Amino acid sequence: MLTDSLVLGAAEHAQLNTGDIFFQLIVFIILLALLKKFAWGPLMGIMKQREELISSEITAAENSRLEATKLLEEQRNLLKEARTDAQHLMENARKQGDVQRDEIISAARTEAERIKEAAKLEIEQQKEQAVAAIREQVASLSVLIASKVIEKELSAEDQDKLINEYIQEAGEER
């Protein structure tokens, strides 16, 4: 029984199954067309779409990377500029401060000089006044002292004599 099965019974049906040939061909072509329309076509479409999406995404990423680099460069430049500006401003402020300080110091010095001068002048005046007052007082004092001395030593006789003399003198002068 087993050996029977090993013999290929190809010669058993003598006729060629021509119908199978046509059926297989037609079915395969139909299958091809149907699969193209309903399965492989859409699948290929979506794969193509993904390919395009990926390529456009890559382009977009490249673009944004370039833009980011540009912006970064710009920002860096701006920062550098700002830093230089700030340095300039500080430098200017310092310079101005120096100038102002010098000005203030010199103004103060002049003012001080002026005040000193005025004070000196006043002192001088005061001194002169004081000297004048002292001189006046000395004169009146000496007169007083003289009159006291004279009053003490002059006798009545001498007084008369002196008065006369003055009178005489006064007459002659006229």
Place this chain on the structure above:
Amino acid sequence: MHHEAPIVKFMGLYFNLANILMITIASAIVFLIAVLATRKLALKPTGMQNFFEWVLDFVRGIINSTMDWKEGGRFHILGITLLMYIFVSNMLGLPFSIVYDEKLWWKSPTADPIITLTLAVMVVGLSHYYGIKLQGGKGYAKGFFSPMGFLFPLKVIEEFANTLTLGLRLYGNIYAGELLLTLLAGGLAHTSIIGMIAAVPLTMVWQGFSIFVGSIQAYIFTMLTMVYMSHKVSHDH
């Protein structure tokens, strides 16, 4: 153990109804799987879509390994369909076979030389068609005399040999696989209890091997299809 085929004569043509049935079933399965897998397409693929995209890429790889994509792109759909159809056909006969009234109804359609030769002739015929279409009649005719004129008879024989080997290789592999399965499950298992026990692991091993052979044969058929196409289509051959 030899079963007859249910043959019917219709309009002067002989039809093996088992083949008709199995061709239809195989085609329907391929179509259903493909359509169900690609019904919900998304840019971010999931599940079956991943698998079929892999199949597409696999066939694309086969084509790219034999010819330029500019010429080979048109065979992409043919290649995928051949691969899927032959693979499913090869698998159909493996799990069981149905014999009714001494006639074999359920088997692999590719276990019949008529079917495999039909596919082979179709492929070789297409290669000639595309050879003339893409190379022009002159370029196509020149193909038979290159690289040297005296090779012309060999070239003509080659065309028939290609067709025959392409079809019979597939048929032989699948038919042998099914025959051995029939012997194991239908012959050995019926002899005695011991025979039945012995048949179980052998059948399992052979079924596993047949899955491997069926996949390899589907791949080889598609690969050779593309090789023959490229011989006719490419300029440098």
